[in-house]
Amino acid sequence: NSRRVMMPTGALGGGSGRSGSEGGSANDLVMLQQRRNLPMAAARPRFLSEVAKHETVILIGETGCGKTTQIPQYLHEARLEAPHAIAITQPRRMAAISIAKRVAQEMRVSIGSLVGYKVRFEDCTDTVSRLIYLTDGMLLREAMLDPLLSRYSWIVLDEAHERTISTDILFGVVKAAQRERRVTTTNLCPLKVIVMSATLDADKFSDYFHKAPILFVSGRQFPVDVRHVRDSQDDWQSATLSTLFQIHQEAPERHDMLVFLTGQEEIETMMRQIRRIAKDISGPKMTLLCLYAAQQTAIQQKVFFPTKAGCRKIVLSTNIAETSLTIPGIRYVIDSCRVKAKVHQPSTGLDMLKVVRISQAQAWQRTGRAGRDAEGQCYRMVTRAEFDRLPKDSTPEILRCNLSNVILQILSIGVKDILKFDFMQRPPGDAIEGALRQLKLLGGVDDQNQLTPEGKKMAAFPIDPKLTKMILRAKDLGVTEEIVSIVALMSGESILVTPTAKKEEALNSRRKFVSSEGDLITYLKIFRAFKSSNNKDQWCQQHFVHQRNMTFALEIRKQLIDLCHKLNIPIQSNVGQTDLIRRAIAEGMFVNVAKLTREGYYVTLDSRQQARIHPSSVMFQTKPELVVFTELISTQKNYIRNLTLVDANWLLEAQPDYYRQHRIVTGD
Ligand code: ADP
Ligand code: MG
DSSP states (O other), rough: TTTEEEEESSSSSSSOOOOTGGGHHHHHHHHHHHHHHHHHHHHHHHHHHHHHSSSEEEEHHHHEEEEEEEEHHHHHHTTTTTSSSSEESSSSHHHHHHHHHHHHTTOOTTTTTSEEETTTTTEEOOOOOEEEEEEHHHHHHHHHHHHTTTTTEEEEEEGGGGHHHHHHHHHHHHHHHHHHHHSSOOSSSOOOEEEEEEEOHHHHHHTTTTOOOOEEOOOOOOOOOEEESSSSOHHHHHHHHHHHHHHHHOOOOOOEEEEEOHHHHHHHHHHHHHHHHHHHHHOOOEEEEOOOOTHHHHHHHHGGGGOOOEEEEEEEEEHHHHOOOOOOTTEOOOEEEEEEEEEEETTTTEEEEEEEEHHHHHHHHHGGGGGGGEEEEEEEOOOEEEEHHHHOOOHHHHHHOOOOHHHHHHHHHTTTTTGGOOSSOOOOOOOHHHHHHHHHHHHSSSSTSSOHHHHHHHHHHSSOOOHHHHHHHHHTTTTTTHHHHHHHHHHHSSOOOOGGGGGGHHHHTTTOOOTTTTTHHHHHHHHHHHOOOSSSHHHHHTTTHHHHHHHHHHHHHHHHHHHHHHHTOOOOOOOOOOHHHHHHHHHTTTSEEEEOTSSHHHEEEOOOOOEEEOSSTTTTTOOSSSEEEEEESSSSSEEEEEEEEEHHHHHHSSSSSHHHHHTOSSSO
């Protein structure tokens, strides 16, 4: 392939040092030496000559070879960024902050000056900032206000292999800005783009950017011995724990260990368990550290410090250590082979974080973390057969998530024709059509597929437009507090626990909250009681309420309230006026209406499906005439869940044409 340029590796130097660096402290010298030893340093001259010749360059390099920290510095040292700044995107907020700090340190400047970062709720940049690390979502928000990205001369789309929704949309946005700055007479310099990825499947990036050249930088990678569990493990946490202690006790050398888990809570629980077990066993001392998104950077920086003599460092991490951050010294990797990923629930239209199996490509990335300094070992918490059944690559988020949100975002960047948007990977046509149809009914886009003022507000909310519609209607009805709480309660996993063995007890303990107006109103009553309780632990236990999920809902509620304030939507409450609350729900969820038939089952008005009320619903016995639901579950039978009693007149008033068409009033 003539587009491929292989890079030499291993050689020292490459002239990456700054003049005058030699005068620094011992620490600076160590850092300079580290920089010069990175595989990327040897590739520096070649890299600079390629980017001088081409508008877009694809750069592929093993995790840890120096892409994220070095590339922007090379551009800066060669004075290539003038007259504007370099943007480097990261899918994760924590990586953006932590890497910006590292680069500021390497360049011996204070963070927020020449080197800065920008993430949601935090802008640590200055007018003099030239190297700006920011989340992909943040650059997308900037593009909504400034589609030409005029603040930048260079856009570096990093971690492109992760294919987050924001990065995927940015591909199109950046390509359009490049074209615009090339062909129209703006005062702006050409926009240069670098796409960086840690995996080898670079052709699609190259093809998308007019056959841009691909540069490969081979890293240092030692062989890693991979082992799988013999039997399938449902309880991967226990399997991980026993593997961890087995290595800890049996492996003679005190090399460091990296454990891939799925989230903060799991990491913290495992930390406690390890501490407890470690007290009772022999073996070298251990330094336990963790890495997850919502962590203070100071604490997180500890993973980069060398271990004390005689200590084994054990790092428990989310998939942030998969490609975003490289931890030195790791020889053992334990991989749960699971990750928390965004998945779309077609039934509610909500995107949820859910623990799912990783792809083989991800598993190999994680395996590679054990072979950076020397030969290593990787223990996978799946069987060999299970591993073989894992998908080869992960599905890009844009093919898994709610398209109405994606469409709103693209339109709010000023794209005129959504059907012609230059997707790197186009979602199926009927998925786009379906999402557009729904957005039209909700009033977010008009007949020309253009954003309405209401649609602009919907784009600002990171939730399904149906739910935003509920909030916008609640504003007119004066019940925003109630609706925001309900939306928050619907956004996570179930707040109720109903163990089969204690079903009666659980139902009895919550009986006083049950509302004849439906499940959503019942949730709201439970939420209010929870909020006003003094002892939350005890209260949750007493009423079989899932405390963690409830706390999560509180956090989402807070974020939604902040957003409402920003958009001048007042938070108003109207206690006792549950009919107003139900009306707001009905007008948002109006495509999810089900009507009772003479035969005693329900039929959904939009898709004409037969369904029954789910046994967990408070309306299982009462069977009202007309309900809206948030979820339609199809197993052998269809079940509707999370119901609210509604009035046909509300729906007719809100959507007259739609409901005349769907024959809501006359019995058929
Ligand atoms: P890539 O983007 O190619 O994965 P990076 O540029 O992020 O690589 O990292 C290059 C090297 O710098 C890595 O080997 C990593 O260990 C080291 N490094 C990055 N951040 C820090 C830090 N905060 N402290 C110490 N070393 C770091
Ligand atoms: Mg990187």
